[in-house]
Amino acid sequence: MKKRSNSTLTTFTALFCILFLYVPLLSIAVFSVNASKNGLIWTGFTLDWYMKLFANKYIQRAALNTLFLAVVSTAASTFLGTLSAIGLYRHPWPKPVKRFLDMLMHLPVITPDIVFAVALILVFSLLRTFTGLFEMSMFTMIIGHITFQIAFVALVVYSRLEIIGFDIEEAAYDLYADYKRMLSKVLMPMLIPGIMAGAMLAFTLSLDDFVISFFTAGPKSTTLPLFIYASLRRGVSPEIHALSTIIMLVTVVSVLSIQKVIGTEKAATLIG
Amino acid sequence: MSDKKTAGIPGAELSDDYSADPSIVVYHGELDKQSRILRRGTGFLVPGIVWVALFLALPLVYLTVMSFASRGTYGQVIWSFSLDNLTRLLGYGFFGWSPDNLVIIGRSLLVAVVTTTFCILLSYPLAFFIAARPPKKRGLWLTLILIPFWTNLVIRTYAWYLVLGPDSILTSLAVYLGFIEAGKALYPSAFAVYLGMISTFLPFVALPIYSAVEKLDRSLLEAVTDLYGRGWRTFRHAVLPQTKSGLSVGITLTLVPAMGMFVVPDMLSGARYMLVGNLIQQQFSKTRDWPFGSMVSLSLMALTLVILFITRSREVGEEKRKS
Known part of the structure; x- marks a missing residue:
């Protein structure tokens, strides 16, 4: 086979794309260690902004909120999503029923962010008038995040179920396992990597989210992205550069670990 | 095997030994009454499905009803149904016809189409470039595209403040070429919105196109x-027919979210270059006109479904032709 090669224009455009994606992000990192407080002129290296950042009470609080939100919603959605995937794809549903349930499962994936947020605002206000609960707070944010995470977890677990296939399950029944035993000793151990990948995806989605959080947050449940958005109204500051750089580093680590677990190719197609 | 009872149920077959009782099936090695297996399946499904139904599916129905209600003087919802919100979206208001809302819709379509087009134009070279790297290095290049994809949107958008701010290289160049006055920034502007949108959506298009290009049969190119x-x-x-599926995924992932985007125009245009997403946000956080906001959301959702339906039915058509 002929060696794959590119024209100069292709190479140039591709490298331009990478620069286009990274120059803005790297600028943040560079200016986070710049001594000058105002303007974009390099005046020397410093880690002061990071020190100030760690001493800032509001930022600590926002960081804790972000983490709490991500952990709780990931735990709940991983549980619900895994159950749904087994229930939907490992039981003999008649075709029309399956198609309907499948559609319902995909609904959170196809609904545009902003419409999703609006739907949540409406349902929370309706539930509020009936129950007195559901004031916009950490509680409503967690519900919102779980709602979009479930579908993604279910899809990842489903793709793992497809890979596993039915052979080993059938062998377990042939050896007189009942359903409980088959589930706990055969299917679950094989499903763990899929569940882990689903949980990591859910966690990253939660950290990455802005729109749903923006519309469902209460006054006390500010997360880091919300904090950054609010402080931009007062103009850019080196502390925000430092905070953003840390968040970016966390993103890089989580992307790399998702890839470790499920492979780069798979990680790339997850979104498609 | 081809008993009516099991018709349409994949993997379910009637056991010969139990043919006396047709309600018993063997489903992938498990022998039980079909109703019992399904009851167990229901148990698995109920928590997740009820959750999604309660917090998304039913709220979307509620949103549809709300779209036809109207706003009271104090921002409360009045349950008298009319098509007022729809006509208002089309420009007919209290003071006669005004193009404001139609301009926003038109602009959103324009931004979505331009963004998608640029992303496609950039993605093909990028995909071919990565596909030409040695297999071991490809993962690294893919990771380079995945990282911005997963980086928080607020941070990515805010990053443009630095590139487009006063005194930056790009801004100095624009001043030198006479596009803007010295000392000014390149944002807020429509230009900044386009830059922000294209960089946001580039990975959404590049990744599916790459996975199609990677599988390309190169003998056809030759x-x-x-x-x-x-x-x-x-x-x-040679290339387009083989990468159609990746292309259509990329377009679906970009076209609709681009219209609903509110973060990028909000931050990079100072809310002056409003898109549908900003219009919706305004109804819920500023003017408190939920019925009208619902109508705009409903239109966006309807548009999403139409675009998905078109791409889906084309895919199904392709598959039918292949088989």
């Missing part, structure tokens, strides 16, 4: 070259 096809014709006859 065939076109042998037949003296060059440049555009190679692309048109």
Whole structure:
């Protein structure tokens, strides 16, 4: 086979794309260690902004909120999503029923962010008038995040179920396992990597989210992205550069670990 | 095997030994009454499905009803149904016809189409470039595209403040070329919105196109070259037909979210270059006109479903033709 090669224009455009994606992000990192407080002129290296950042009470609080939100919603959605995937794809549903349930499962994936947020605002206000609960707070944010995470977890677990296939399950029944035993000793151990990948995806989605959080947050449940958005109204500051750089580093680590677990190719197609 | 009872149920077959009781099936090695297996399946499904139904599916129905209600003087919802919100979206207001809302819709369509087009134009070279790297290095390049994809949107958008701010290289160049006055920034502006949108959505298009390009049958490219096809014709006859599926995924992932985007225009245009997403946000966080906001959301959702339906039915058509 002929060696794959590119024209100069292709190479140039591709490298331009990478620069286009990274120059803005790297600028943040560079200016986070710049001594000058105002303007974009390099005046020397410093880690002061990071020190100030760690001493800032509001930022600590926002960081804790972000983490709490991500952990709780990931735990709940991983549980619900895994159950749904087994229930939907490992039981003999008649075709029309399956198609309907499948559609319902995909609904959170196809609904545009902003419409999703609006739907949540409406349902929370309706539930509020009936129950007195559901004031916009950490509680409503967690519900919102779980709602979009479930579908993604279910899809990842489903793709793992497809890979596993039915052979080993059938062998377990042939050896007189009942359903409980088959589930706990055969299917679950094989499903763990899929569940882990689903949980990591859910966690990253939660950290990455802005729109749903923006519309469902209460006054006390500010997360880091919300904090950054609010402080931009007062103009850019080196502390925000430092905070953003840390968040970016966390993103890089989580992307790399998702890839470790499920492979780069798979990680790339997850979104498609 | 082909008993009516099991028709349409994949993997379920009637056991010969139990043919006396047709309600008993063997489903992938498990022998039980079909109703009992399904009851167990229901148990698995109920928590997740009820959750999604309660917090998304039913709220979307509620949103549809709300779209036809109207706003009271104090921002409360009045449950008298009319098409007022729809006509208002089309520009007919209290003070007669005004193009404001239609301009926003038109602008959103324009931004979505331009963004998608640029992303496609950039993605093909990027995909071919990555596909030409040695197999071991490809993962690294893919990771380079995945990282911005997963980086928080607020941070990515805010990053442009630094690139487009006063005194930056790009801004100095624009001043030198006479596009803007010295000391000014390149944002807020429509230009900044386009830059922000294209960089946001580039990975959404590049990744699916890459996975199609990676599987490309290169002998067809050589065939076109042998037949003296060059440049555009190679692309048109050898690349495009083979990468259609990736392309349609990329378009779906960009076109609709781009219209609903509110973060990028909000931050990079100072809310002056409003899109549908900003219009919706305004109704819920500023003017408190939920019925009208619901109508705009409903239109966006309807548009999403139409675009998905078109791409889906084309895919199904392709598959049918193949088989």
